[in-house]
Amino acid sequence: MSTLEQKSKLLSRWLRHRPDAIGLEIDKHGWVDVAELLLKSAGAGIALTQDELVQIVVDNDKQRFSLNVDRTRIRAAQGHSVDVDLKLPVKTPPPVLFHGTVQKFIASIHRQGLLPGTRRDVHLSATKETAAEVGARRGAAVILVVETHPLLRDGYQFRRSENGVWLIPSVPSKYLRFPDT
Structure with a gap:
């Protein structure tokens, strides 16, 4: 498994199920501040850069993640066990x-x-x-x-x-x- 694949799996875990594992704050619509994610990831011993994060989002074959327009927030597309409302019509x-x-x-x-x-x-x-x-x-x-x-x-x-x-x-x-x- 590649390093990016491992980081993608961690992102799924943090953004869908266990934001508390690294102290992330997810808003009611599932969004997390990218700067906070990168900081908390580093604090947990997982070096993740902005470029790697964008590559994971763009290259993910199942498009599991979304970035907002200015790439300052990220969320999982679906599959949450935490209480979020993705506002999907x-x-x-x-x-x-x-x-x-x-x-x-x-x-x-x-x-x-x-x-x-x-x-x-x-x-x-x-x-x-x-x-x-x-x-x-x-x-x-x-x-x-x-x-x-x-x-x-x-x-x-x-x-x-x-x-x-x-x-x-x-x-x-x-x-x-x-x-x-």
Whole structure:
């Protein structure tokens, strides 16, 4: 793993789950002051420069982070377990979305549906390929199909993060199509 990849993983941890690990202050919309981040990172023994930070944001294949226009603030695009409101507008999704998981969770998903776990929302993908990549991080991917029109009809709302991940608080199992097992 490259040094930038390691720093990217630390950024995800700090900006999504554990800002307190290095004493960061995240505002209610998820933003952190870049100067504070660089200072606190150095104080934690992680040398991170402004140029490296910009490179991590720009080069990240999943566009996990956003900088504001003048590059003085940064935030994670989604996936927070800390209480933030990213102010993402409600959007109408395509007719189907996808969720990648692994076999060991299928029985639980049949019973409870998709739940956010420690995150604020369930993450859904616009393509089977992306869902397969997500699921494959934990083993052989199982792809679930989410029927969005019935969810919309029943009052559920979707939001889409800046990097294209569809977000919803939960998805009851009756709205899911499971692969033949």
